[in-house]
Amino acid sequence: CNCNGHAHDCYYDPEVDRHKASRSREDKFEGGGVCINCQHHTTGINCERCIPGYYRSPDHPIDSPYICYRCNCESDFTDGTCEDLTGRCYCKPSYTGEHCDACAEGYLNFPHCY
Numbered sequence: 001c002n003c004n005g006h007a008h009d010c011y012y013d014p015e016v017d018r019h020k021a022s023r024s025r026e027d028k029f030e031g032g033g034v035c036i037n038c039q040h041h042t043t044g045i046n047c048e049r050c051i052p053g054y055y056r057s058p059d060h061p062i063d064s065p066y067i068c069y070r071c072n073c074e075s076d077f078t079d080g081t082c083e084d085l086t087g088r089c090y091c092k093p094s095y096t097g098e099h100c101d102a103c104a105e106g107y108l109n110f111p112h113c114y
Helices: 014-018
Strands: 009-012 033-036 054-056 068-070 078-082 089-091
Antiparallel strands (some): 078 089
């Protein structure tokens, strides 16, 4: 299995194999390996994504233990998650900005934004 250095164990899944959804160490989509217990805040068939609440750092290779950073989205105006690679917070409706600290276009009076 190719777990990008974020897991030590995996199992075979015939559905993953049939859909060619697992990436091999040769960087080909083949086989049915699914990683178990991804570490470093990663998830996915090959531990290739960050768990919700974390984003993938563009500054580190996929096999780095520092690939996933916690989203800085703790305000009441975000859903607590953020964009992969940028860390930009996903805002609740009527809010905008990197940390959802402004009213979206057409809304006034932050923090009420009506």
